[in-house]
Amino acid sequence: MSQSYLRPAIVAVFAVFAALLPYITGNIYYLHVATIIGVYWVLIATLNLLVGFTGQLSVGHVGLLAIGAYAFCLLAGPQGWNPFLALLAGGAICAVIGLLLGLPSLRLPGFYFAMATLAFGLIVSELALAEQWLTNGSVGMAAPSFPAPFDTPWGFYWLVLGIAAFVTWMTWNLARFMWGRAMVALRDSTVAASSVAVPIYLTKLLVFVFSGFTAGVAGGLYATSQSYITPDAFIVNLGIYFFVAIVIGGRGVIIGPFIGAAVLAAIPELVGPLAKYGSFFYGFILLVVVLVIPGGFGELIDRLAEKLRPAPRQATRIEPDLDRLRSAIGPRA
Amino acid sequence: MKRFGGLVAVDAVSLELRPGEVHGLIGPNGSGKTTMLNLISGYYTIDAGRIRLGDTDMTNLPVRARARAGLARTFQTPKLVAALPVLDNAMLGGWPDVRASFLETALAAPRPRREEAALRGRAAAMLHGVGLGEVMDLRAALLEHTAQRFLEIARALTARPKFVLLDEPAGGLTVAEIEHLGGIIGVMRDAGIGVLLVEHHTDFVFRVCDRVTALNLGRVIAHGSPRQVRNDPDVIRVYLGA
Amino acid sequence: MLLVIISGLALGGLYGMTALVYNVMYSTSKVLSFGTGQFAMVGGICAAWVVLDLHWPVWVGLIACLLAGAVFGWLSELIAVRRIVAVSDEHLWVLSTLALATMVQEAMSLVWGTDPTPFPRVLPQEFAGVMDQKFWLPLLLSVAMAVGLQQFYRHSMTGKLFIAMSEDTFAARARGVSTDRMRAESFVLAGVLGALSGFAAGQLTFADFALGTALGLSGFIALAVGGIGSSIGALVGGAILGTLTALTTYYFGAQYQKTIAIGLLILLLVVRPQGLFGATQVRQV
Numbered sequence: 001m002s003q004s005y006l007r008p009a010i011v012a013v014f015a016v017f018a019a020l021l022p023y024i025t026g027n028i029y030y031l032h033v034a035t036i037i038g039v040y041w042v043l044i045a046t047l048n049l050l051v052g053f054t055g056q057l058s059v060g061h062v063g064l065l066a067i068g069a070y071a072f073c074l075l076a077g078p079q080g081w082n083p084f085l086a087l088l089a090g091g092a093i094c095a096v097i098g099l100l101l102g103l104p105s106l107r108l109p110g111f112y113f114a115m116a117t118l119a120f121g122l123i124v125s126e127l128a129l130a131e132q133w134l135t136n137g138s139v140g141m142a143a144p145s146f147p148a149p150f151d152t153p154w155g156f157y158w159l160v161l162g163i164a165a166f167v168t169w170m171t172w173n174l175a176r177f178m179w180g181r182a183m184v185a186l187r188d189s190t191v192a193a194s195s196v197a198v199p200i201y202l203t204k205l206l207v208f209v210f211s212g213f214t215a216g217v218a219g220g221l222y223a224t225s226q227s228y229i230t231p232d233a234f235i236v237n238l239g240i241y242f243f244v245a246i247v248i249g250g251r252g253v254i255i256g257p258f259i260g261a262a263v264l265a266a267i268p269e270l271v272g273p274l275a276k277y278g279s280f281f282y283g284f285i286l287l288v289v290v291l292v293i294p295g296g297f298g299e300l301i302d303r304l305a306e307k308l309r310p311a312p313r314q315a316t317r318i319e320p321d322l323d324r325l326r327s328a329i330g331p332r333a
Numbered sequence: 334m335k336r337f338g339g340l341v342a343v344d345a346v347s348l349e350l351r352p353g354e355v356h357g358l359i360g361p362n363g364s365g366k367t368t369m370l371n372l373i374s375g376y377y378t379i380d381a382g383r384i385r386l387g388d389t390d391m392t393n394l395p396v397r398a399r400a401r402a403g404l405a406r407t408f409q410t411p412k413l414v415a416a417l418p419v420l421d422n423a424m425l426g427g428w429p430d431v432r433a434s435f436l437e438t439a440l441a442a443p444r445p446r447r448e449e450a451a452l453r454g455r456a457a458a459m460l461h462g463v464g465l466g467e468v469m470d471l472r473a474a475l476l477e478h479t480a481q482r483f484l485e486i487a488r489a490l491t492a493r494p495k496f497v498l499l500d501e502p503a504g505g506l507t508v509a510e511i512e513h514l515g516g517i518i519g520v521m522r523d524a525g526i527g528v529l530l531v532e533h534h535t536d537f538v539f540r541v542c543d544r545v546t547a548l549n550l551g552r553v554i555a556h557g558s559p560r561q562v563r564n565d566p567d568v569i570r571v572y573l574g575a
Numbered sequence: 576m577l578l579v580i581i582s583g584l585a586l587g588g589l590y591g592m593t594a595l596v597y598n599v600m601y602s603t604s605k606v607l608s609f610g611t612g613q614f615a616m617v618g619g620i621c622a623a624w625v626v627l628d629l630h631w632p633v634w635v636g637l638i639a640c641l642l643a644g645a646v647f648g649w650l651s652e653l654i655a656v657r658r659i660v661a662v663s664d665e666h667l668w669v670l671s672t673l674a675l676a677t678m679v680q681e682a683m684s685l686v687w688g689t690d691p692t693p694f695p696r697v698l699p700q701e702f703a704g705v706m707d708q709k710f711w712l713p714l715l716l717s718v719a720m721a722v723g724l725q726q727f728y729r730h731s732m733t734g735k736l737f738i739a740m741s742e743d744t745f746a747a748r749a750r751g752v753s754t755d756r757m758r759a760e761s762f763v764l765a766g767v768l769g770a771l772s773g774f775a776a777g778q779l780t781f782a783d784f785a786l787g788t789a790l791g792l793s794g795f796i797a798l799a800v801g802g803i804g805s806s807i808g809a810l811v812g813g814a815i816l817g818t819l820t821a822l823t824t825y826y827f828g829a830q831y832q833k834t835i836a837i838g839l840l841i842l843l844l845v846v847r848p849q850g851l852f853g854a855t856q857v858r859q860v
Contacts, residue, residue: 028482055666059673088410102545104841107846111607114669119837122792130830170439176443177438178431181421185414192412195374196492197400206435218818236788240677247670252416280685283677288567290671292656306472318464318483322520323659325462327457329524 014182018161022154031098031153035225038160043218044245044261045171045254046211049208052209052251053180055187056106057114059239060121064094064212066234068219069143070135073330076144076220079309083146083220091216098212099205106204116217121236129230143223160221167214172254176212183207184252237279240266244286250298260296343368343551350496350527355518356558357542358531361571362481366531367409370498374406375399386495390478401429403565404497404500405488407502411481415474419465419484421454422473426491452491459487479506486517503534515541535572539563547571577705579825580818585710585779587817588717592772593794594801594809595720596765598792599805602741603754603761604848606656606668610676612791614769615776616784617679618644620687621693623782626695633697640774641767648766651675652759653719660758676787683784694777695709709778715776716764720768721806737761764824792833793820796840802853811851 015025021034043065050056068090075084116291128135135141144149150159174180186193186200193200223229245264249256264282293300343365344532350356358366371377373384384391386402394402405426413422423534430452433445460466463483468476476484489497499518503511511534518541521528532538538545539559547555547568555565562568597611620638627629643783655671700708727734739747748754773786780786797816801808818834823835843850 031694042520056612057666057669057673081599104845108844110666111669112844113794114609114673115799116837116841118788119792119796119833119840122789123833123837126830126833130828169441172438173441173445174435178424178428179435179438179443179451181417181425182428183416184417185425185749188414188416189409191376192414192425194396195400195406195408195412196425196488197397197530198425201396210435227796235682240673243670277681277685280678280681283674287655287671287678290667290674291654294667295664307474318415318480318510318513320464320483320517321461321466322516324458324518325490325517326524327494328458329520329526330410 001186012323015165017209019158021222022157028153032225033266035066035153035157035160037179037262038157038164038281039218039221040245041164041258041261042160042167042221043215044257044322045167046207046214047242048205048249048251048254048257049174050211051246052253053183053187053197054173055251056110056204056208057243058208058211059114059243060117060118060119060124060236060237061211061215061242062234062236063117063121063124064097064215065219065222065238066124067097068094068127068216069223069229069234070141070219071216072220073143075136077307081181083224087217088222091213094216094219095209096202098209098215100137102205102208108124111123113298114295118236121239125231125236126151128234135231140228142145142228143225143226145227154226155224160225163185163217163221168254168258170274175253176256177196178312179203209295240279240286244282244289246296247286248296248298249291250296250302253302255297256296256298261270299331305315335449337491337574341559345546345547346548346553348373348529348549350529352495352527354362355528355530355537355542355545358529358548358555359533359535359538359545359562360548363550365551366548367500368551369548370406370500370531374404385458388489400492402424403492404488404498405492405494405496406498407485407489407500409500409504411485413473413476413484413488415472417473417492418470419473420453420456420469420478421458422484423460423487423491424452426459426488427452427455427493429492456487456491459490462520463487463489464513479510482506483514490521494511494526496529497521497572498529499532500531501533502530503532503537507563511537514552535563576715579821581689581705581778582712583818583821584814585713585776586820587797587814588715589772589776589779589813590793590797590812591717591810591813592713592720592775592815593790594798595724595806596646596772596806597794597798598769598806598809599737599761599765602737603744603758604652604656604660605741605744606660606672607795607803608656608676609669609791610651610655610679610768610787611765612645612789612794613676613679613787614644615780616683616774616787617647617773617788618770619760619773619777619780619786620784621770621781622685622777623694624687625779629694634773634781635764636695637774640770641780644768644773645763645767646766648678648762648764649759649768651766653764656758656762657755660787666830677790680787684825687782687784689784691781691783694780694782696778697721697774699709705834709776713772713776713779716772720772721810724806733757733760754836789833793836796836799840800843802850805850805852808850808852815839 004176022031024173042321047061071090071093072086073091075081076083101116101120105113129137144158150154160186182198182203185198190200241264246257249260346369358369360366372379375394383441391399398449431448431449438445460469463486465480465483465487502514518528528536530542542559545562546553547562549571554567555562589696593612593658597607600606600608608730618640622636625639626633626636653676656668659668659671684854726736736752740754740757745753797812798809800815801812818838819835820832823831
């Protein structure tokens with residue numbers, strides 16, 4: 001997996017660039033776009049574990065984002081909670097919802113899960129409109145901001161950056177250790193996964209709950225970044241955008257979806273007319289990517305690198321080292 | 334006993350695997366060899382009869398629990414995780430030993446790090462042992478079919494199993510490779526692992542096995558030492574006659 | 576109260592028909608298309624446009640609607656399914672059909688607008704309460720569709736081939752069946768039936784671009800409740816869901832429709848994952 005120092009170097013350069021962005025651009029609007037990308041990334045990073053690694057398509061993640069946002073606004077606003085506490089509470093609520101939604105649906109074939117989450121997304125957007133006593137209906141509600149020093153655009157940007165970095169780190173850890181292998185194994189071959197005792201249902205459930213938690217946190221951050229939320233912000237089609245980011249970046253890699261998320265979020269923000277056709281545009285890209293490069297750009301680059309590397313001689317002749325095998329199996333309990 | 338619809342696939346077959354013994358299971362196509370193996374490893378549910386490991390009754394345990402209890406297996410068509418490198422595939426065999434929780438892993442606590450290093454070492458040793466040391470970083474999908482068979486054996490051994498079920502491991506192998514396979518099975522036996530070898534290749538079975546059971550049409554037709562089974566008139570008839 | 580039940584059953588007929596459309600595509604491709612509900616949406620809007628905007632007779636609208644469904648069904652198979660089925664990766668066909676469904680829905684919202692438009696009267700009948708055409712039309716058609724499909728599967732060569740493919744695609748191909756062509760035909764049939772269901776239920780649902788997603792969901796619930804592959808199951812599942820939806824709306828308000836529907840689905844799947852009339856046992860190895 002790891003060759004050379006190329007990857008750490010890229011990550012380091014990017015980290016410095018991201019941290020210094022407020023000094024690099026004085027433009028508040030660009031900073032806002034960067035903040036939005038970071039907020040989405042908090043959700044997409046772990047959704048990638050669910051979609052890209054584990055192979056479970058959660059179509060209704062927007063519903064979790066919405067619940068996180070409303071929970072944050074209600075708790076930190078009228079209830080007067082500390083915003084950070086409210087942010088965590090929003091995450092916790094979404095984690096519990098994820099558990100309740102996943103318990104029945106993750107035991108069944110993937111399409112059932114996709115449909116259950118789609119239904120969940122639709123339900124949330126309907127209830128957000130209808131339950132006016134809680135959500136103010138279509139009027140929406142104001143989002144509280146964080147205390148100093150996070151109350152300025154750049155302060156908030158750094159907060160989002162910190163949270164996004166932490167979530168990315170956790171995602172990376174999950175992906176590189178045994179749990180990550182278990183996820184990919186159950187995605188690619190349930191037979192292989194069960195033959196080595198991977199707990200398939202439990203793994204899917206844990207990933208979904210974890211992903212639900214960060215989606216809730218992302219919701220709170222999203223609310224603050226918009227400073228005002230209405231049900232319109234959480235249309236189910238936003239979920240398509242998340243998928244495109246993941247699929248275009250490449251499933252089974254971490255950094256690819258980030259680039260996907262950044263590019264896709266920036267395009268409609270910066271190119272005005274595209275915003276109107278946003279969902280159509282994302283649907284189109286998703287279709288093209290799935291048909292042409294189903295593994296996304298991440299996998300495409302890996303494959304190209306594989307081709308370029310001096311081809312390792314295929315082990316046409318397998319020469320076992322029986323002594324080594326003996327000592328490896330040897331110490332048995 | 335196992336039925337598929339109205340068809341009885343295996344009936345009244347009794348097998349006993351012992352630690353440190355290689356047990357061969359032979360029979361013509363459709364005799365129920367692979368069905369037996371799927372019953373033992375838990376992919377099929379059993380309709381009548383019992384399956385025990387030591388003193389524990391495993392008849393109703395799911396595949397996963399049986400794997401945890403020390404039962405590892407390979408497949409007739411290798412079931413690998415194509416997207417992962419060879420080493421990672423072998424490491425997956427060590428999943429039953431993973432104690433690090435999801436949260437510990439997310440936070441890169443000491444335990445997942447320790448387990449990772451240990452499993453990496455163990456899997457690498459197994460891969461070198463079966464002869465795949467040179468291709469550990471290659472994606473499993475790029476391996477040739479025979480190499481995939483050996484990778485499955487390495488994965489099974491990484492689990493440190495009590496028993497290993499091999500489903501036609503010699504299929505498609507060259508003479509030299511079958512020789513290697515025999516050596517590996519010998520090492521497994523010496524290490525005290527009980528091996529069930531389901532195989533078409535009867536010469537190979539008679540050579541490496543301590544005991545052999547022959548099936549035909551889902552029933553035992555002969556059982557005993559390789560010499561006994563080889564000279565059994567029923568076995569000769571099934572293999573040679575009409 | 577009778578009106579509530581009847582409207583629920585009529586809605587259930589539409590859900591049942593959508594479930595049948597799922598089944599038709601599933602039989603040849605093992606794909607549950609996210610675009611299933613969009614057939615009815617496209618058909619309905621197409622008919623409404625021909626009749627209301629172009630002022631052509633209803634029967635022209637019906638033909639246009641069926642044609643649109645056929646073309647859409649054919650394109651779905653060609654674009655979103657054919658290449659994916661070859662790779663046989665569940666993950667990918669969910670994504671590709673979802674992408675296509677989104678594109679179609681968004682395109683319709685841009686062309687047709689986002690406001691639901693009344694659907695023309697199909698037959699010259701004064702509004703007749705519970706005996707009105709907007710209730711009996713979808714109900715009657717759903718039963719006819721289920722019976723027709725059964726006859727089709729049992730007696731026509733194409734139908735028998737569909738069944739053969741659903742049992743074992745490889746065996747069918749080995750016997751010289753052009754599986755690609757059969758799959759395309761099943762999607763065209765699905766498109767036509769879906770559009771027809773949208774036409775029959777148009778007066779109930781209006782011509783609305785957002786119908787597709789909701790209907791895809793409701794139809795799937797009907798399908799899962801009834802059991803994948805079963806025509807009776809589709810009708811019964813649809814009837815249960817439709818009645819429940821109507822009663823919920825009557826007693827609690829429309830905003831709880833989906834919550835109740837998904838609750839029903841989850842409850843049933845916990846108790847009986849294969850659905851009421853389904854009998855699928857999957858062999859892993």
